Amino acid sequence: MLYVLGVVLFALGIGISVALHEFGHLLTAKAFGMKVTRYFIGFGPKIWSFKRGETEYGFKIIPAGGFCEIVGMTALDEVPAEDAPRAFYRQKTWKRVIVLSAGSITHFIIGLLIVYVAAISLGLPNNQDLAIAGDISPCAQAKQFPDTGKYSDCTASDPAPAKDAGIQPGDKVLSVGGHPISTYTEMVKVTRPLSGPTQFVIERDGKQQTLTVNIATVSRILDYTKPLGPNDPVGKVGAIGMGQAYTITYGPGAAIGATGVFTGQLFVGVWEGLKALPTKIPALLNAVAGGERDPNAPVSVVGASLIGGQAADRGLWWFFVALLANLNFFVGVFNLLPLLPLDGGHIAVNLYERVRDWVRKLRGKPAGLPVDYVKLLPLTYLLVLLGGAYTLLAITADIVNPVKLG
Structure with missing residues (x-):
């Protein structure tokens, strides 16, 4: 149902955009005193219309665009003498x-x-790879599987560094252990060689805070910058169990x-x-x-x-x-x-x-x-x-x- 709803809503959004496109022509033409005779959404046979003033508004059967008909779009168009001063080409x-x-x-x-x-x-x-917290994991998973890149399930014995330190979704990491951070990739790179209590400076609601994060030692794919492969070497690195925010509000x-x-x-x-x-x-x-x-x-x-x-x-x-x-x-x-x-x-x-x-x-x-x-x-x-x-x-x-x- 959501799929069908999405298709219908998107198609409706396109239709509204087209209608407003033609309305832009209509509005500016009337503002400059030009004569607009028809404003229709769609092409082909007419479904329904009404006339207000000198303009007919309506819908046609083929929903593939629309048009706004202005008198005298070119000097070659036939224009009644009484409409000549308001013709488009005379402006x-x-x-x-x-x-x-x-x-x-x-x-x-x-x-x-x-x-x-x-x-x-x-x-x-x-899309600027900002170091902003997304999902805060209930733990820093102990293992990562090189063939899929997925992580092992959390267990009662797995530590939860980010969660325990109080990091929240939306927090922006500014520094790790005194190293300034500008991107999420940089945060991962700086964190991996570390372990134990480490100071994280974060920004929350426009204010800076310093949190102590007890970085866990876990098993991860060592080269995380290239596509995954089943034979990728794994090793011990530092992790905190914090995902990156894919969107920012x-x-x-x-x-x-x-x-x-x-x-x-x-x-x-x-x-x-x-x-x-x-x-x-x-x-x-x-x-x-x-x-x-x-x-x-x-x-x-x-x-x-x-x-x-x-x-x-x-x-x-x-x-x-x-x-x-x-x-x-x-x-x-x-x-x-x-x-x-x-x-x-x-x-x-x-x-x-x-x-x-x-x-x-x-x-x-x-x-x-x-x-x-x-x-x-x-x-x-x-x-x-x-x-x-x-x-x-x-x-x-x-x-x-x-x-x-x-």
């Missing part, structure tokens, strides 16, 4: 660019809000900075993903043919929804919301690419006309004619065909060989 360039950018800006705002809410509630991933103020950092990381990933799109076609074809699915290959909204269902089923709601935020950032950036029929393509055309007319004015010439969109149709159709084929390939791969969370 100043900066107003047109804002309206065209509003959809992507809306996605960015949605993504930021999702990340911020996650930061103060579910937490954000600890922030206060309302601190969440602002954390949101900015995490969002920046997501944007870097989005940009790298966009650049790699053409190179991922073989991986998608291999997945459709039944080969192993590359977890780094693109997914469609279908695949993203299925991953969202898996995250919900495992209780990984922070991953669920991070994925939804990342999808919003991806759509926002992708939509700004200077390619027709994307909003970025229309922005590029409008900026080209503005720069061209400025140059003509410097040369004492009148403004040029509007760009002839008819001449751009062959390129537009080609891009639509390629984009549609890529999307269909990704959807097929997501259906026959979906990505599975590791």
